[in-house]
Amino acid sequence: MLKLLKIDIRKYLYSKVFWVMLAVYFALLVLFFFGVEKFVNEALKNANDSSPVSMPAFSIYAFPYVWHNLAFLGGFLKIFLALIILYFITSEFTNNTIRQNIMNGMSRNSFILSKLLFVMVLSVFSALVLLFSGFVLGMLHTEEITWTLMMQKSGFIAAYFLEVFTFGVMAMLLGFLIRKPTLSIGALAVYYYIAEPIISAILPEQVAQYLPVEAMGNLIDIPNTALMKMFGVNFRDYVSLQDGITCVVYSIVFIMLIFLIYRRKDL
Amino acid sequence: MDHLVLEIHHMSKSYGHIRALNDFSLEVHKGDVVGILGPNGSGKTTILGILLDILKPDAGEYLWFGKEPVSSSRKKIGALLEQPLFYPYLSAVKNLKIVADIKGVSHESIDKVLETVGLTDRKNSKYKTYSLGMKQRLAVAATLIGNPEVLILDEPTNGLDPKSIALIRNLIADVARKGVTVLLASHLLDEVQKICSHVAILDKGVSLHAGRVEEVLNSALRVEIKAEDMEGLYKEASEMAFISECRLEEDVLVLMLKEDVEPAEINKSFASRGIYLSYLSAGKRSLESYFLDLLKE
Numbered sequence: 001m002l003k004l005l006k007i008d009i010r011k012y013l014y015s016k017v018f019w020v021m022l023a024v025y026f027a028l029l030v031l032f033f034f035g036v037e038k039f040v041n042e043a044l045k046n047a048n049d050s051s052p053v054s055m056p057a058f059s060i061y062a063f064p065y066v067w068h069n070l071a072f073l074g075g076f077l078k079i080f081l082a083l084i085i086l087y088f089i090t091s092e093f094t095n096n097t098i099r100q101n102i103m104n105g106m107s108r109n110s111f112i113l114s115k116l117l118f119v120m121v122l123s124v125f126s127a128l129v130l131l132f133s134g135f136v137l138g139m140l141h142t143e144e145i146t147w148t149l150m151m152q153k154s155g156f157i158a159a160y161f162l163e164v165f166t167f168g169v170m171a172m173l174l175g176f177l178i179r180k181p182t183l184s185i186g187a188l189a190v191y192y193y194i195a196e197p198i199i200s201a202i203l204p205e206q207v208a209q210y211l212p213v214e215a216m217g218n219l220i221d222i223p224n225t226a227l228m229k230m231f232g233v234n235f236r237d238y239v240s241l242q243d244g245i246t247c248v249v250y251s252i253v254f255i256m257l258i259f260l261i262y263r264r265k266d267l
Numbered sequence: 268m269d270h271l272v273l274e275i276h277h278m279s280k281s282y283g284h285i286r287a288l289n290d291f292s293l294e295v296h297k298g299d300v301v302g303i304l305g306p307n308g309s310g311k312t313t314i315l316g317i318l319l320d321i322l323k324p325d326a327g328e329y330l331w332f333g334k335e336p337v338s339s340s341r342k343k344i345g346a347l348l349e350q351p352l353f354y355p356y357l358s359a360v361k362n363l364k365i366v367a368d369i370k371g372v373s374h375e376s377i378d379k380v381l382e383t384v385g386l387t388d389r390k391n392s393k394y395k396t397y398s399l400g401m402k403q404r405l406a407v408a409a410t411l412i413g414n415p416e417v418l419i420l421d422e423p424t425n426g427l428d429p430k431s432i433a434l435i436r437n438l439i440a441d442v443a444r445k446g447v448t449v450l451l452a453s454h455l456l457d458e459v460q461k462i463c464s465h466v467a468i469l470d471k472g473v474s475l476h477a478g479r480v481e482e483v484l485n486s487a488l489r490v491e492i493k494a495e496d497m498e499g500l501y502k503e504a505s506e507m508a509f510i511s512e513c514r515l516e517e518d519v520l521v522l523m524l525k526e527d528v529e530p531a532e533i534n535k536s537f538a539s540r541g542i543y544l545s546y547l548s549a550g551k552r553s554l555e556s557y558f559l560d561l562l563k564e
Contacts, residue, residue: 003368003371006368007365007368007369010357010361010364010365010368011354011357011365014356014357014361015354015356015357016356017356095352095353095354095355096350096352097352097353097354099319099321099348099352100352100353100366100409101365101369102319102320102321102338102341103319103320103321103341103344103346103348104341104342104346104366104369104370104409105338105339105340105341105342105344105369105370105371106338106369107337107338108320108338110338264323265323266316266321266322266323267321267322
């Protein structure tokens, strides 16, 4: 395991593309996390001007709500992480370096495992950015900080990790199937933005909630804000076990599919 | 005791409806230098790809070192398949470190193998800045990492200048002397004739001939003779020590010689037995003419 990770790190450590993509992703996440309150409050102020009911400016960064709010936001950027995953998995095929790896004595399963580790490491990185951002923002915006208050709802960090990881594994499957960078990125985008929303609209709700992207999105529901509550909408402010299980099952199925396909496939 | 390094049994492989390999079998002993000869598209790379787990055969099996192939058996094999395959944004040294890590050997030999192929000056340049010949030489260097027991080289002199070709050939001869088993796929016949001890000839995925290079060349020592008394001629010829095989073909007797015997010697041998040849045609053929004949059949 460690050996595989070491070999994979050698592949990325000196890749400019890797560091640039990772830096952009990091910057986007931080920008999203730290900029959203200003954006929301600005929007509310405008709404206030045209509304008879006054809405107070509020902080979405206070413990413990910060975890839920940031996790929900970060979820929108998972497509960018999938881009990094697809780029580097398909480049092993376009450069034919997967052949070189296998020829030199890496087993096919180890190769797949090394890419799974890659997805895992990137997902952990993303979750860590969430953890640190949430911690800093929470510290700055909470009046009375207690340990319990801070830890409350921190389960959203785990849910966020699962969401990003499951999506990363789905991208990995596409990368291994399609093997070409632009085509696989296109396929993922089409499925994510077009195909699944359409399928989901056609299927009844009880079935549609089990579609992969839908299930990943359901993990972290839209956070309740004063605004939502005012309109009488109440979203789920906890992570449901059922959505968690659906995501785990998808991850396992996607991974098993890659292993199975590559038992017989030519490289 | 020479033991089997590689056994291939009845291997077949198709790409769609194209049959790339058909019931191919081969045995390779330790220390053999086997040339796999064949025109473009004859299945050479397919065989090597299967042996390296890059391709999966439709039928048949192969054993490395007498065992079912596993990934660790490939760690004892240095291989170059078709074209060099490296990370374009990494230097030669960094690429070879990945190779060494996969093989589970130290990085110590990297400088040495780069020197062997004459890439020391450029060892820290990115792979994508290399010329075709340099890429090919780096690929050869990669095969030498970790002192492999077997070398698999698919057209190793492709795209190289004459100096580099000589370098690669000397290198193969060198490792072969050290007892390393070599599988060399090539369509360059004189290359195989120069360095190989054994040869397997392929066409359209079918093995046409496999054996020692001398056998192939000697079987090319083919002499046609005629005399008035063809039956007597046949009887005498079948008793001669330097003739491995004789058969009547239409109105001539075809002799296969075990060794290189001058036509005058052959004539003399028959004369001493009271038979005077009315016709004698001898030709020592190169591997090339033998190969072309085989393909015609």
